[in-house]
Amino acid sequence: xxxxTQTPSHQVTQMGQEVILRxxxxxxxxYFYWYRQILGQKVEFLVSFYNNEISEKSEIFDDQFxxxxxxGSNFTLKIRSTKLEDSAMYFCASxxxxxxxxxxxxxxxxxx
Amino acid sequence: KQEVTQIPAALSVPEGENLVLNCSxxxxxxxxxxxxxxxxGKGLTSLLLIQSSQREQTSGRLNASLDKSSGRSxxxxxxSQPGDSATxxxxxxxxxxxxxxxxxxxxxxxxx
Numbered sequence: 001x002x003x004x005t006q007t008p009s010h011q012v013t014q015m016g017q018e019v020i021l022r023x024x025x026x027x028x029x030x031y032f033y034w035y036r037q038i039l040g041q042k043v044e045f046l047v048s049f050y051n052n053e054i055s056e057k058s059e060i061f062d063d064q065f066x067x068x069x070x071x072g073s074n075f076t077l078k079i080r081s082t083k084l085e086d087s088a089m090y091f092c093a094s095x096x097x098x099x100x101x102x103x104x105x106x107x108x109x110x111x112x
Numbered sequence: 113k114q115e116v117t118q119i120p121a122a123l124s125v126p127e128g129e130n131l132v133l134n135c136s137x138x139x140x141x142x143x144x145x146x147x148x149x150x151x152x153g154k155g156l157t158s159l160l161l162i163q164s165s166q167r168e169q170t171s172g173r174l175n176a177s178l179d180k181s182s183g184r185s186x187x188x189x190x191x192s193q194p195g196d197s198a199t200x201x202x203x204x205x206x207x208x209x210x211x212x213x214x215x216x217x218x219x220x221x222x223x224x
Contacts, residue, residue, distance in 0.1 A: 006155075033212070043156070043201065043214040056211065091155060099144055099163075099205070101212065105155035 002026040006092050006104035013082055014112055021077045021107045023092030032075045033093040033101070034067065036060070043091070049075065082111045114139040114206050118215035126223045127194055133187040133218045135202035140180045143205040147176050147187050150199045150217065159200075160187070164207075192222045 005024040013019050025032050034046040047057040047067055054067065066078045075094075079086055092104040115138045125131050135145070144163045148156040160169045160176040162185065168177040175188040189196055199217040206213065 035214075042216045043203075045212060048210075056209065089153075093156075100158060100161045101146060101156075101203070102158065103148070103156040108153070 002102075004092055004094055004102050004104035006090075006107050008107060009105065010108045010110070012110045012112065015084060016081050019079050019082055019109065021079075021090050021092075021109070023075045023077070023094075023104055024073055025075055025092065025094030026096075026102055027073070029094035029096050029102070031055075031095045031097070032067075032069070034077045035091045035093060035103075036088040037091065037106075038088045046077070046090075079109075082109075084111050087111045114142075114204065114211075114213050116202060116204055116213050116215040118200075118202060118218050120218060121216065122219040122221070124221040124223055125192060127192060129192050130188065130190050131192055131220070133189070133200050133220070135185040135187070135215055137183045137185075137204050137213075139206065140183050141207040142180065143207050143210065145176075145178055145185050145202060145204050147174075147185075148201045148203065150201060152199075156201065189220075194222045194224050196220060197222045 007022045032049040035043050037043045045058050047061045048055045064080045068076050089106045089108050091106045093101045095101050117136045119134050146161045147159045162169050162178040173190040178185045199219045201217040203214045
């Protein structure tokens with residue numbers, strides 16, 4: 001079965017540094033998402049992306065966050081200046097239509 | 113505002129028993145409901161997807177039901193095995209804006 005791929009699996013960074021989390025969605029999918037899960041808490045929606053633009057974003061997704069689909073296959077989440085509270089597991093997901101979601105295995109981000 | 117609640121938060125049962133996990137949602141205007149499995153530190157694996165027009169879906173030992181009018185879904189696991197130990201999450205897609213909202217999950221532990 002096709003998979004959503006995320007890299008790296010773990011990322012450790014210093015507070016204030018920029019990080020880029022990478023995702024390769026399933027090739028024929030049209031809708032792309034980023035979610036995060038702080039340890040012990042709910043999976044939270046960050047942003048959805050369709051037709052090369054953000055279709056929706058949550059209140060968590062402030063000016064420090066941005067997404068890009070630079071080359072038609074990768075889908076990236078950038079955090080410009082990381083904060084301690086950005087430490088979480090970040091999941092990428094994709095779907096062909098807005099129905100069955102396919103998730104990547106996540107990137108564990110630790111901000112020190 | 114759509115709220116998704118999963119009860120219980122944690123459950124331990126002896127191997128071989130049948131069990132039911134519950135998911136409730138406050139807004140019945142959903143497009144579909146999806147059950148996921150999450151192993152510790154890992155991504156989300158889709159188990160079953162129920163469209164809003166369906167009442168249930170089955171896959172192997174898993175059966176998911178949906179009662180949209182009462183805002184409930186159940187995940188039934190037959191003949192539980194230690195390998196079923198994981199966190200089980202339900203998520204609904206809201207009809208009006210395709211937003212995907214997760215419950216906090218039920219942590220299941222199957223005792224050998």
